[in-house]
Amino acid sequence: xxxxxxxxxxxxxxxxxxxxxxxxxxxxxxxxxxxxxxxxxxxxxxxxxxxxxxxxxxxxxxxxxxxxxxxxxxxxxxxxxxxxxxxxxxxxxxxxxxxxxxxxxxxxxxxxxxxxxxxxxxxxxxxxxxxxxxxxxxxxxxxxxxxxxxxxxxxxxxxxxxxxxxxxxxxxxxxxxxxxxxxxxxxxxxxxxxxxxxxxxxxxxxxxxxxxxxxxxxxxxxxxxxxxxxxxxxxxxxxxxxxxxxxxxxxxxxxxxxxxxxxxxxxxxxxxxxxxxxxxxxxxxxxxxxxxxxxxxxxxx
Ligand code: NAP
Numbered sequence: 631x632x633x634x635x636x637x638x639x640x641x642x643x644x645x646x647x648x649x650x651x652x653x654x655x656x657x658x659x660x661x662x663x664x665x666x667x668x669x670x671x672x673x674x675x676x677x678x679x680x681x682x683x684x685x686x687x688x689x690x691x692x693x694x695x696x697x698x699x700x701x702x703x704x705x706x707x708x709x710x711x712x713x714x715x716x717x718x719x720x721x722x723x724x725x726x727x728x729x730x731x732x733x734x735x736x737x738x739x740x741x742x743x744x745x746x747x748x749x750x751x752x753x754x755x756x757x758x759x760x761x762x763x764x765x766x767x768x769x770x771x772x773x774x775x776x777x778x779x780x781x782x783x784x785x786x787x788x789x790x791x792x793x794x795x796x797x798x799x800x801x802x803x804x805x806x807x808x809x810x811x812x813x814x815x816x817x818x819x820x821x822x823x824x825x826x827x828x829x830x831x832x833x834x835x836x837x838x839x840x841x842x843x844x845x846x847x848x849x850x851x852x853x854x855x856x857x858x859x860x861x862x863x864x865x866x867x868x869x870x871x872x873x874x875x876x877x878x879x880x881x882x883x884x885x886x887x888x889x890x891x892x893x894x895x896x897x898x899x900x901x902x903x904x905x906x907x908x909x910x911x912x913x914x915x916x917x918x919x920x921x922x923x924x925x926x927x928x929x930x931x
Contacts, residue, residue, distance in 0.1 A: 632658040634925055635721045635730040637709045640667020641911055642901025643736030644693040645918025646925075650734075651700035653926045658730070659697065660723060662708035666690025667738050668865075668902075669911060671762045673788045678911050686762070689911075709737075711871050712897065719896050732896045732925040735872065735884060736918065737903040739865035744776065748832050756838025761785035761860050768793050768858045774841060776829055777862035778802060783811040785862050790818040797854060799827045799843060832859070867903050879905050890921035898925050 634650045636643045639661035650657040664670065672686030681689070698704060707723035712733060714720070721728045741759040743749055749757060758764040761775070761784075769792045775785045778800035784807075786798040798815065803825045805812050815821055824843070831842030833853065841854045867882045877885040877893040883906075884899035886892045892899050900921035901914040 632656050632703075632728060632730040633929055634658070634732050634734065634922070635660060635728055636734045636736055637721065638667070638736035638738055638901070638903070639665045639694070639697075639704060640736060640738045640901060641669055641690075641693060641914040642738070642903075642918040642921070643667070643734070644690075644697045645915045646734045646736060646900055646922040647697040647702035647704075647918075648693075648700055649919050649922030650926065651697070651702050653922065655926060655929065657702045658728065659702050659704045660707045660709055660721070660728075661704065662706065665694045665704065667914075671760045672784065673762045674784075675911060709871065712875055714896075731929045732898065734890075734898045734900055734918075734921045734925055735869070735876075735892075735903055736900045736921070737868055739867045739902045739909075741861065742864045742866050744829060744861055744863065746829065746832050752832055752834070752838045755836055756834065756857065757832070757859050757861065759861050761788050761862070764858075764860075765789050765792055770794050771857035772855065773797070773858040773860060774799055774829075774854060774856050775860045775862055776800075777864070778805045778807060779862065779864060780807040780811060781864075782862035783807040783815050785860050786815050786821055787811065787818065789860065790815075790821050794820060796821045797856070798823045799829060799841075800825050801828050801846065802826065829859075865902065865909075869903060872897075888920070890917055890924055896928060898928075 633655035634657045636646050636659045639659050647657050647659050669686040670690045676683050711722045772795040773793050774797040775782050776799045790796045826847045833840040844851045884904045886899040886904040890898045898921040900917035902909045
């Protein structure tokens with residue numbers, strides 16, 4: 631029996647664990663994959679207040695050690711449901727059922743797919759969703775990054791260090807990502823930016839060899855010879871397991887506002903998994919604190 635179970639050990643979940651433990655609660659953190667969440671794939675963070683530069687991996691490891699040092703228990707397990715059974719609040723994983731007083735969902739989001747034919751088959755054969763993880767395989771080669779947000783801009787910048795040529799393909803004219811990042815990418819001589827450009831096809835045999843692209847303004851189609859494609863088109867939440875209990879929006883995010891409260895009084899939502907206008911490291915950390923203190927208030931009532 632735990633006071634608080636946190637689902638997901640990314641920035642929001644680990645921060646919630648720190649706040650929960652420091653408030654004297656017995657906290658269990660369940661994570662299905664790697665501790666640290668998405669930020670471990672960010673080569674460099676330079677917009678977290680008080681830290682001028684740190685790698686995403688180092689940031690996540692610091693956070694993990696900090697949460698563990700306060701006594702939070704961390705276990706590996708995929709949560710497949712939450713339920714209220716005979717007045718007991720339960721968290722179900724594939725292997726076990728845990729009881730608790732309150733739950734914080736900090737399940738984050740996963741990388742969105744382009745939805746093209748053969749996309750899944752070419753993962754690891756030219757298609758990647760993580761420049762920091764796979765960029766080294768493309769040293770001296772030609773790659774493309776698709777997307778117009780901060781991830782795509784960061785990826786293009788990062789890959790330009792090792793790759794001969796980087797194409798940055800974005801479906802609109804204006805980029806969604808920060809202008810400072812865009813300006814940095816524009817200065818890279820080996821980066822070619824193609825806006826109003828969509829990827830229509832993935833061509834090749836066992837490996838990706840070409841992209842079929844289309845300019846949405848002129849209608850012109852052409853093929854781009856390359857060795858790798860890095861897909862950086864945002865994220866989608868993974869909250870389907872909670873849909874029967876929780877209110878989700880049409881994209882699948884848990885409906886919760888800045889107080890991190892959901893439609894179920896004992897369940898809170900923090901970080902990228904909830905409805906929010908800005909998904910950043912800072913807002914994930916802030917949510918972790920807010921959700922933990924709201925859960926403590928609920929437990930103390
Ligand atoms: P994002 O900001 O949601 O951007 C996704 C981009 O992909 C958008 O430009 C979008 O185009 C494009 N896109 C979406 N679906 C597409 C499709 N099917 N085909 C082609 N393009 C598609 O995602 P993100 O860049 O992963 O960033 C997620 C969050 O993390 C953001 O809040 C971001 O600021 C934050 N982040 C911050 C940092 C940092 O601060 N250092 C680093 C990485 C990420 P449209 O613009 O046309 O919608």
